[in-house]
Amino acid sequence: MLIVRAASRRYGDDPALERLDLEFQNGVYGLLAPNGAGKTTLLKMLAGLLPPSEGEILYDGEPLADLDEKYRMKLGYLPQRFGYYPGDTPLKYMQYLAAIKGMNRKEASERSELLLDAVALGEAKRRKMKTFSGGMIQRVGIAQALLNDPRVLILDEPTAGLDPKERGRFRSLLTQLGRDRIVILSTHVVSDVESAANEIILLKDGRVFAKDKPEGICLMLAGRVYETKIGDAEADAFRERYAILAERGEPDGWRMRFVSEAESALPQWQAVQPTLEDVFLYVYRDAEGRAPERMLFPREPAGSGKRGESV
């Protein structure tokens, strides 16, 4: 079990994370927050790369600092920016990392080949990595994190650069991995964790805003999410008044998905089940009530309405 106990982290005088208390058991944990919310800092602390300024992190009851390389032997880590030696082939790089992870040569060769096949890089294993696309590099990163069959797997934005097919494959891999180990991944793409994560952690202002099963997180907005159609004339006033989660231009107005705090809904409003993405957009909306711009688009593909999507 991995335990974060009253852990804070400061950069100079700036607090990045404040008094976090978290527990991780076997399963998949999705760390969801917009960029700059402290996800990477938390993951670096969990990987033992960054000591907490205050508090402590324990694995099976022992502080990470005391466990030192014993912890690293059980750890798989994919940093946000996965570095590599451009002149290496993925096979050579994996064998090097396997060696410094403490694996013997035979085991290193076998696992490297197996994992490169698993991330669909079997045919490219002898090509130099400088010729690889971003998605291929990221897949090498995912494979290397699994080399030592880690008990704790920490992945910082693992799906960056992956295409939809690769994302799907990655999600099913996550589900399998989470059965018998701790898997913690950070993302700002809700669909990455919606189906695969056993628990979601929302970070806000350097603190844990919520930690629950995806269904539990969705309950935060139960009975408050609606969809309705608004004419052009009322659209601006409507946007001012409600927290808009998504909107789509239609021939005779706008279809809005929004949150209402009012106890009674208007007859023309259609109540809908809140999704994880709704919660994400609502929690991280800005001071004017606007949702994070980049998150509005995944719901409705571009070009689906005459006027397109708007924020």
Place this chain on the structure above:
Amino acid sequence: MKSHRNNRIRSSAPSTFDDIDYPDEREIRLHVASIVEKALPVRPSFPAYIGGMYRQLGFRHLFRDLTEIVFVLLLGLGILVFMALFMLENANADSLYAFIFIVSPLLYLAVSLIFFADLRRRDTYQVEMACRYNVYQLASLRMLTFSAVCLVLNAGFVCWIALTSGQVDLLRGLLLSASSLFAFAAAFLYGMLRGRTAAGRYATVGLWPLLNAGLWIAEPHGYRVLLSGVPIYAYLGLLLLGAAIYVGQARELIHFRPKLS
């Protein structure tokens, strides 16, 4: 003990700690060993740790940048030979001792500096830091290897100067070179481990050539006499002290954690 416990069970008396099955000797030893290991963890000795790391990694993985290292060593050696040729033409024995003392750490400085300069800037830093043998543990083994290689190259260089000039005592030259190398290497690692800023770290490195060149220029006669007049056992003492401090610094690298801001 066992019969006493059985009697209690038969008599259906209230259960006590005595009713718990007493473990056998083997189980007791295992539990004691596990408690002692947790309470008083035994760390392998530094040589055993370094040896184990080398056996695990092998030469191939330890020196990924072997081409660059060999290039820097050959280039450095070429420059040293060129400077030595000039010195052999124009200098006496005292000046040659001063020359050996000043230039002996330069090969080590060159290969170590290119390694440390981009250590934390490398893209692979984070991935390697999360592995069993992290960047600084690898660095420890590399530094020890660098110093051994430089010791051998310097010895060859001193032998060549001694043979060519006919003025340099070989034993004094070798001790001068080795003590200079280890004194510098110890100061180098000390600066790298404890320097709070990049400027602070590199100041330690720059101090050596500046101090020696400064003394040579300011008081040439006194500097030369000092180096050639000090008894050989004093150099032996400096060598042993420098080597001991250097190995101590290399050991500290094993457990080193950078202060990240």
